[in-house]
Amino acid sequence: SAVISQKPSRDICQRGTSLTIQCQVDSQVTMMFWYRQQPGQSLTLIATANQGSEATYESGFVIDKFPISRPNLTFSTLTVSNMSPEDSSIYLCSVEAKPHRFGPGTRLTVL
Amino acid sequence: KQEVTQIPAALSVPEGENLVLNCSFTDSAIYNLQWFRQDPGKGLTSLLLIQSSQREQTSGRLNASLDKSSGRSTLYIAASQPGDSATYLCAVKLGWGAQKLVFGQGTRLTINP
Numbered sequence: 001s002a003v004i005s006q007k008p009s010r011d012i013c014q015r016g017t018s019l020t021i022q023c024q025v026d027s028q029v030t031m032m033f034w035y036r037q038q039p040g041q042s043l044t045l046i047a048t049a050n051q052g053s054e055a056t057y058e059s060g061f062v063i064d065k066f067p068i069s070r071p072n073l074t075f076s077t078l079t080v081s082n083m084s085p086e087d088s089s090i091y092l093c094s095v096e097a098k099p100h101r102f103g104p105g106t107r108l109t110v111l
Numbered sequence: 112k113q114e115v116t117q118i119p120a121a122l123s124v125p126e127g128e129n130l131v132l133n134c135s136f137t138d139s140a141i142y143n144l145q146w147f148r149q150d151p152g153k154g155l156t157s158l159l160l161i162q163s164s165q166r167e168q169t170s171g172r173l174n175a176s177l178d179k180s181s182g183r184s185t186l187y188i189a190a191s192q193p194g195d196s197a198t199y200l201c202a203v204k205l206g207w208g209a210q211k212l213v214f215g216q217g218t219r220l221t222i223n224p
Binding site: 006031033041042043044045048090092094096098099100101102103104105107 | 152157
């Protein structure tokens with residue numbers, strides 16, 4: 001079963017800056033997913049990342065704010081751009097598997 | 112639009128009790144349902160996965176049931192322990208071609224020694 005790691009595990013950032021979160025999987029996977037969990041809330045899908053094509057974004061999320069890269073079948077990055085305090089959340093990557101598996105998350109605090 | 116609801120939002124019980132967590136969903140056309148555990152500030156750990164054709168799944172002290180026609184799932188925890196304290200999330204997958212999971216808000220469980 002896939003083992004997923006994320007970097008950084010947490011970060012505190014200033015308003016207006018950007019942060020890139022990395023997700024590494026120990027096996028090749030077709031689809032990777034990025035979720036956001038705002039404080040006290042459940043998980044919401046940001047986008048689906050396929051290797052070799054542009055990411056597919058869910059309603060309410062746009063590429064300019066959350067650019068995603070998927071250079072190969074084991075790695076993806078999510079950038080949170082021009083951050084505001086409302087972006088303070090846990091960001092989790094996930095892979096399609098039985099069962100669906102999640103990384104440990106990146107806890108982001110924006111001041 | 113599929114909506115997933117979990118009741119109660121929080122639950123506190125003494126150690127050793129058996130308990131049931133509830134999950135309901137509005138659209139019965141699901142592919143599968145999954146229960147996760149989340150410890151504070153951490154990622155998600157998968158507990159049980161039930162396919163739409165199944166009625167229940169068991170793992171150790173955990174038993175999850177699925178009644179697709181009524182849009183309900185329950186997670187039964189037997190002989191609860193303080194280490195079971197966490198937030199429990201249910202999520203439905205909408206279809207074979209739909210990769211997205213739709214999550215409930217979670218039940219925050221506290222087991223008191």
